[in-house]
Amino acid sequence: MTTETYVVAYEGDDDDSKTLDYAMASAKKAGAKIYLVHILEWSPYSFLTPTEIEERTMRRKEELARAKEVIIDPALAKVTAAGLEAEGVIKYGSVVELVAETATSVGASMIFVGRSGSNSISSRVFGSVPLGLAQIAPVPTVIVP
Amino acid sequence: MNFKSAFLAAPGLAFLASAAQASIDETINTAVGAATGPFVSFIFSPFPGTSFPWIVMWLVIAATIFTLYFGFIQFRAFPHSIALVAGKYSDPNDAGEVSHFQALATALSGTVGLGNIAGVAVAVSIGGPGATFWMILAGLMGMASKFTECTLGVKYRNEYENGTVSGGPMYYLSKGLSAQGKAGLGKVLAILFSIFCVLGSLGGGNMFQANQAHAQITNIVGDYPGWITGVIFAAIVFAVIVGGLQSIAQVTEKIVPLMAVIYCGAALIIILMNIDKLGWAFGQIFSGAFTGLGIAGGLVGALIQGFKRAAFSNEAGVGSAAIAHSAVKTKEPITEGFVSLLEPFIDTVVICTMTALVIVITGVMTIDPDTGLYVWDEAAGRIATVDNASGVALTSAAFGSTISWFPFILAIAVILFAFSTMISWSYYGLKAWTYMFGEGKSKELTFKVIFCIFVVIGAAMNLGPVIDFSDAAIFAMALVNIFGLYFLMPIVKAELTSYLSRLKSGEIKKFA
Numbered sequence: 001m002t003t004e005t006y007v008v009a010y011e012g013d014d015d016d017s018k019t020l021d022y023a024m025a026s027a028k029k030a031g032a033k034i035y036l037v038h039i040l041e042w043s044p045y046s047f048l049t050p051t052e053i054e055e056r057t058m059r060r061k062e063e064l065a066r067a068k069e070v071i072i073d074p075a076l077a078k079v080t081a082a083g084l085e086a087e088g089v090i091k092y093g094s095v096v097e098l099v100a101e102t103a104t105s106v107g108a109s110m111i112f113v114g115r116s117g118s119n120s121i122s123s124r125v126f127g128s129v130p131l132g133l134a135q136i137a138p139v140p141t142v143i144v145p
Numbered sequence: 146m147n148f149k150s151a152f153l154a155a156p157g158l159a160f161l162a163s164a165a166q167a168s169i170d171e172t173i174n175t176a177v178g179a180a181t182g183p184f185v186s187f188i189f190s191p192f193p194g195t196s197f198p199w200i201v202m203w204l205v206i207a208a209t210i211f212t213l214y215f216g217f218i219q220f221r222a223f224p225h226s227i228a229l230v231a232g233k234y235s236d237p238n239d240a241g242e243v244s245h246f247q248a249l250a251t252a253l254s255g256t257v258g259l260g261n262i263a264g265v266a267v268a269v270s271i272g273g274p275g276a277t278f279w280m281i282l283a284g285l286m287g288m289a290s291k292f293t294e295c296t297l298g299v300k301y302r303n304e305y306e307n308g309t310v311s312g313g314p315m316y317y318l319s320k321g322l323s324a325q326g327k328a329g330l331g332k333v334l335a336i337l338f339s340i341f342c343v344l345g346s347l348g349g350g351n352m353f354q355a356n357q358a359h360a361q362i363t364n365i366v367g368d369y370p371g372w373i374t375g376v377i378f379a380a381i382v383f384a385v386i387v388g389g390l391q392s393i394a395q396v397t398e399k400i401v402p403l404m405a406v407i408y409c410g411a412a413l414i415i416i417l418m419n420i421d422k423l424g425w426a427f428g429q430i431f432s433g434a435f436t437g438l439g440i441a442g443g444l445v446g447a448l449i450q451g452f453k454r455a456a457f458s459n460e461a462g463v464g465s466a467a468i469a470h471s472a473v474k475t476k477e478p479i480t481e482g483f484v485s486l487l488e489p490f491i492d493t494v495v496i497c498t499m500t501a502l503v504i505v506i507t508g509v510m511t512i513d514p515d516t517g518l519y520v521w522d523e524a525a526g527r528i529a530t531v532d533n534a535s536g537v538a539l540t541s542a543a544f545g546s547t548i549s550w551f552p553f554i555l556a557i558a559v560i561l562f563a564f565s566t567m568i569s570w571s572y573y574g575l576k577a578w579t580y581m582f583g584e585g586k587s588k589e590l591t592f593k594v595i596f597c598i599f600v601v602i603g604a605a606m607n608l609g610p611v612i613d614f615s616d617a618a619i620f621a622m623a624l625v626n627i628f629g630l631y632f633l634m635p636i637v638k639a640e641l642t643s644y645l646s647r648l649k650s651g652e653i654k655k656f657a
């Protein structure tokens with residue numbers, strides 16, 4: 001009987017695989033369900049060339065299909081193989097905002113996020129995903145090193 | 146002029162090369178001039194007894210009719226347009242698709258350019274400060290033309306199975322008029338539009354830009370053969386449009402808005418530094434608009450210059466923006482019309498006015514201390530200026546008089562604006578080309594290669610008649626486009642009425 005939902009911010013790299021393992025272990029203990037969130041970074045205020053504008057719908061379809069096939073589906077398979085209930089979603093926008101938003105909309109009790117990338121220069125200047133979540137997450141958030 | 150100085154200065158081989166080039170120029174000029182002369186003089190011919198080109202009147206009358214027909218939509222819908230651009234009505238589930246903001250920014254980068262910098266200087270120095278008033282008025286009216294054409298651009302676009310879209314006047318002219326039982330007329334107008342669009346894209350959207358960019362570069366680094374600039378520019382354009390190196394264009398698309406912001410910022414700083422003169426400057430603009438301030442052309446001169454500048458700068462009614470706007474993700478074509486009406490506002494009412502204010506406030510146009518009126522330079526046919534500057538040089542002098550290093554930034558801005566205008570027009574030309582010859586890799590490549598060759602020709606040669614012809618072609622686009630718009634405007638009206646009533650009833654709702 002699933003009672004809780006754990007949201008996992010999932011980019012699909014090696015560090016995230018560790019994050020997912022940790023979230024799965026925790027979910028098993030708590031009998032929780034895993035909800036994978038994969039965000040394709042996108043700003044409606046970025047600048048595009050006329051050709052990019054024309055091809056945008058096509059590219060978006062391709063990007064979504066690729067993210068589903070290469071990132072979300074294998075991860076979902078891994079979670080369900082471990083005997084856990086799992087769902088996944090792919091969204092466009094700002095990672096931090098959308099992970100927090102999804103956590104609220106699915107009524108999650110916890111967010112799991114990897115620390116990956118938080119050592120780069122740009123993340124030090126502009127803030128990384130875990131740092132951003134630390135500020136706006138609506139529920140307790142686990143940062144997996 | 147460039148050729149003369151190069152001719153005199155270059156020894157040996159360069160002498161022969163420039164002599165040969167000059168003769169090639171002459172040959173082409175004579176040939177093209179003879180063939181296209183009647184068409185060019187027809188498009189730009191003035192009303193009898195005036196110097197007012199009828200094509201400018203054609204654009205202004207259309208803008209006025211659309212303004213009245215849609216009940217001053219540009220003012221009524223202005224706040225809603227801002228809300229649309231801010232994404233307040235965008236479905237979050239459509240994230241990752243082209244936003245209204247992106248369509249607007251891309252269309253703007255095709256229109257903001259040399260006209261805003263050089264053209265305004267020409268208008269104000271010939272028509273006096275009063276030209277600014279008429280320019281703003283024409284800009285405000287032009288918003289209704291953009292609204293009409295861009296709504297139709299989205300409504301009648303072609304959406305293909307793979308998700309790509311093609312739109313623009315050629316599609317709404319043929320499909321829209323065919324739905325009204327005028328298929329033949331629609332087809333003829335669409336083909337005419339496409340022909341003019343291809344010619345305009347190669348000329349005003351390409352050769353003219355390459356030519357002006359080269360002129361700017363030689364201003365900084367000194368004179369050198371134009372084909373070098375041409376080949377470099379052509380290589381970059383080739384990498385973008387043929388090689389698919391969109392990253393280069395993306396960089397430009399990012400820098401161009403930044404440049405526009407820096408330009409307006411610098412203008413604002415200059416205006417604030419001279420805030421005590423702002424009231425006087427507006428006084429000059431208003432009184433000049435109705436009295437001419439003793440300038441040779443008087444009221445009519447100011448009006449012609451102002452209208453002309455607005456029409457040349459924001460391209461409202463030309464139909465080019467409808468091509469750029471048609472790819473946006475929206476279920477309501479009218480929303481793109483609302484968004485596009487911001488374009489003449491930003492281009493003409495904001496940016497062009499900034500340029501005009503800086504030129505008036507900084508006093509680079511000579512005023513007679515006794516009469517308080519501008520000194521007319523009979524020989525140059527305009528107001529006397531500091532260092533006898535005109536065009537870009539006058540704007541540059543005005544900014545430079547307060548911010549000494551700004552002319553360098555301005556030169557870079559002109560080059561980047563030229564590049565982004567070329568990228569936009571290469572796309573407009575390509576869409577018209579594929580409309581006529583069909584879509585397909587080899588057909589597209591043919592146009593793209595031709596486009597790149599014309600970059601080199603434009604930068605290397607001083608082809609007055611060719612450029613005149615391409616300018617005429619851009620305005621011929623407006624001739625065909627507006628003619629079609631008169632038939633199609635009831636369709637836009639129906640869309641508008643339906644949308645506004647659903648907005649009022651709450652059926653169309655805000656997401657944010």
